Amino acid sequence: MSPQRRTGLGTNQEAIRRHNLGTLLRHVHGAGQMSRAELTSLMGLNRSTIAGLVGELESLGISERATPPEGARQGAGRPSAGVRIAEDGPYVIAVDLGVDRAVVARVGLGGRVLQRAQAPVHSHGEAWQVGASVAALIRTVVEDAPITAALVGIGISVPGLVRRSDGLIRLAPNLEWHDVSFGGIVLAALGLDVPVSLANDADLGALAEHTRGAAVDTDELIYVSGNVGVGAGVITGGHRLEGAGGYAGEIGHLRFNPNGRPCHCGNRGCWETEVGAHAIAEAINCPPDKVAQLDEILDGFDKPSPALRATGTALGQGLASIVNLFNPQMVVLGGYFRSLYTLVGAEVNAGLADHALPAPLESVTLALPGLGSDSPLLGAAEIALEPLFVDPVAALGAALVDVRGRLAG
Amino acid sequence: MSPQRRTGLGTNQEAIRRHNLGTLLRHVHGAGQMSRAELTSLMGLNRSTIAGLVGELESLGISERATPPEGARQGAGRPSAGVRIAEDGPYVIAVDLGVDRAVVARVGLGGRVLQRAQAPVHSHGEAWQVGASVAALIRTVVEDAPITAALVGIGISVPGLVRRSDGLIRLAPNLEWHDVSFGGIVLAALGLDVPVSLANDADLGALAEHTRGAAVDTDELIYVSGNVGVGAGVITGGHRLEGAGGYAGEIGHLRFNPNGRPCHCGNRGCWETEVGAHAIAEAINCPPDKVAQLDEILDGFDKPSPALRATGTALGQGLASIVNLFNPQMVVLGGYFRSLYTLVGAEVNAGLADHALPAPLESVTLALPGLGSDSPLLGAAEIALEPLFVDPVAALGAALVDVRGRLAG
């Protein structure tokens, strides 16, 4: 969260520098590489100011000077030097906790996945067991990190409700977890003390798609995630919509059909009972223990069955409610909705067009994730990197160097 | 909209001053009067900086020095001088366009209603006719304004969909308007050229309740407005949720009962068909032409009928979907929902508790508007005042002095 959203505080010169340095880094992070001239026009600051900021970033070891990038201006004039994320710069650990597997990656600024590992996770496993597996994956992934590179933090994507204030997992239905302090568990298993951020997988999917996926330059977007549960991550005004407790986006339990099937939440006919993984599995006669691989199974289809087409219509109709409520510019369909939309896109579009109001409908686009199924993972990297954009100097000061040594000791 | 939300730009010193001056004014505006010491601790700036800012505000004629306010610190020590909104300071015109009447007020900083007038409006009247009535009311209300006081702008609350980019009224079902540039119509009728801002009534209700109503210090709130249509204004992270086009918050057409009554939007069983004014009027045998006064009629009841109780349950159940989606800290029930909640609050609460998820439910409070039925009007004043908080000097420079003279000439 950028400090600018804290309303009411004044700004002093120290804050300017922090903000400008962080904003510059955010730009370089977003584009991977840019020229100083681009930065000058993007940020609206003087050339010499940009030069000073870039110099500070270089002296921090975050960025390095590069030859002018490819897509640079054509024409006369001295070419502008490039600013590029440093090879041995700071990095974060991203964890995508799925229902049946955990993916862990070491991710550098610019969103580059430097190392990656994954392992199956016992469904309904105890939290400490899962924590131990994740810790082991983290050890693997940190193996080849340069000894000088600093670990800024760990970001974890969770399929469930995460409390914003402290990252407690309030409820992860498909892991059968309840009030689990998973961040603490992982840190304890590692024996490290670094900042850990947890958030809902759909929220992080939205964040990643906004930063470097299908929704770059789109400040109003919703990432609808079909995992075993159905959830949404909302970005509005370029910021995550979190809600008071951090639970915003629970679209799975929208009232859809009051005479429908009972839902595990206690109501009847929640949207999830129509478009959730179990409903779809039933529609395609998929055995219940394969529900976690629903996306792959759907990818195997080449022609949709009538039942699947009905599901597509229900998906579109539910999306209509969401479009009416949030008036997004883009809706990204993640998880198995990606596969489903590929199959029955026409039905989804029709359901949406029939049930949404004309005004919000005209400005919305349905899209597939630009990052494939990595969106939540890269979103986890983004929240872990966030402190660097708020205050690069402070975040780097708090970061951990020689992680391998510390893990060994 | 505070400039801080524009991400990506750098900050220079000029922007600091603008921001600090605007933020200081926003604080004084919110509290009406405060001491410099309070401002110092609120804004986290140095005493002398605050003194400089306050001095600038005074020299602009916006604020004036006052004796220490009542609620000041008790005990030893020199009392801190007060900062108070100036009597003859800048003001705005706020317009609340209802289905059957228009209310116009002259509102000063601090939210003080200085003058007020209203007139019935012909339902289904032509836009230019309504514009002429509103212009006449504005002339009345400007009558006694000090000749030195500056008019900063006009804010208009509209019962319909307003396009964010240019304030065009895309659709106001109950006025039967369609793509009406009402701001231009009013300005033409006045023969003035001042900034005009238009927004949806529920959005403005939320804004006003957030600034000086029931939801002060609540950064996640939803104002649910029952007028002839049902809409919502959402504030999240302290900012209005507008959506891509400005149409966010259309909760009236949430899918509620797919086998229900047909809705004018083309679907069946939208929430509005269950809790909208026409549904309630039917439930209490109120003649259709009195629908606009539904709140007063409901206030006349002392015992709710079973039909009304069922409506209360439906209201609560629909609110549950909203609470699940937005995870607000407070839901304010405006319009006739205020009267309805007073009658059948128990049913509303029960419907909400039954259908909302536990996590979002535990942090939400239902509340009545702290500003009564004036919320949209005062919200209209707030958007018109907004430029003053972004850049007081510029906004005052663009403001109009001697309005009466200009209107006469």
Place this chain on the structure above:
DNA sequence: AGAATTTGTTGTGCGAGTCACGGGAGCGAC
């Protein structure tokens, strides 16, 4: 090859907030 264009570099200046000091205004104790 020279002009035109665009950018990097350097030094100067302005402006905004901070800091430190002296003075002022109430409160409370003796």
Place this chain on the structure above:
DNA sequence: GTCGCTCCCGTGACTCGCACAACAAATTCT
């Protein structure tokens, strides 16, 4: 009543960040 305490105001020197201007450097165009 006076003194001390506490908190605040007001003023001037100080620091730091950005803007500006002039010059140097690196290309492209003619």
